[in-house]
Amino acid sequence: MEEIELVLDMAKDTMERALKHTQIELSKIRAGRASAQMLDGIQVEYYGAPTPLSQVSSISTPDARTIAIKPFERKLINDIERAIINSNVGLSPANDGEIIRLNIPPLTEERRRDLVKKAKAEIEVARVNIRKVRQEANEELKKIQKDGGSEDEVKKAEDRVQKMTDSYIAKAEQLMADKEKDIMQV
The missing domain is CATH 3.30.1360.40 (Gyrase A; domain 2)
Structure with a gap:
């Protein structure tokens, strides 16, 4: 059904934007190098x-x-x-x-830990935003089912939304791992 595909595409776009925003916010956290x-x-x-x-x-x-x-x-x-x-x-x-x-002064160990905490907070915001997109997509899918959509199609779509959510959260985790490595590198 094209309504379901539309919901999935919107969810993917919104999750992508949440990840891009997180990348921008992480780039503002300095890792001791000039940028x-x-x-x-x-x-x-x-x-x-x-x-x-x-x-x-x-x-x-x-x-x-x-x-x-x-x-x-x-x-x-x-x-x-x-x-x-x-x-x-x-x-x-x-x-x-x-x-x-x-x-740019060199970072102390304590400052590095603070920056890692700040980065983790940004990643947590990304996770919350991605989960919110999942919730909104699932609500839209339930409306489609209520309006006469196939229960099997909606269930498959919900599974795809969950896989998409897991994928984007994993990407956010990877961003965190990379940023933490960057910050803690002396």
Whole structure:
């Protein structure tokens, strides 16, 4: 039945989006190495409008412990510096008038454990979201059955939803394992 296929496709798309969101959130958790993604979400006041940092400057990582930010317009350097300080990313900008440098301090063992906990919390959010999608899909399938759908077809579809859920939760677990390995690596 195409109604059932539609429910399954929607569930798969939503689970995929939940996983992508988790990947983005995990990329924001720094693992002691410099990464331009660490600055995602920082907004700079640009001609009266908040603008993402990446749209008003070029961001590079000259080495594993440094992020260099070169504004497209020189007058923005102080605004960028202020935005970084106010963003609470925990980095102190060094401004030489042309380029802002952010030195990434090495992580302590305690800080690494805290970051792993933060990553585990993100994975838990992903698990909850994936299970919520499963629940919503199963409710839709029950409605289809109530409206005259085949009980066998609905049962098979529910089994497919469960397999899909297990698969996406396993992918989330793999993301966690990779991130934990990345964070704990000295």
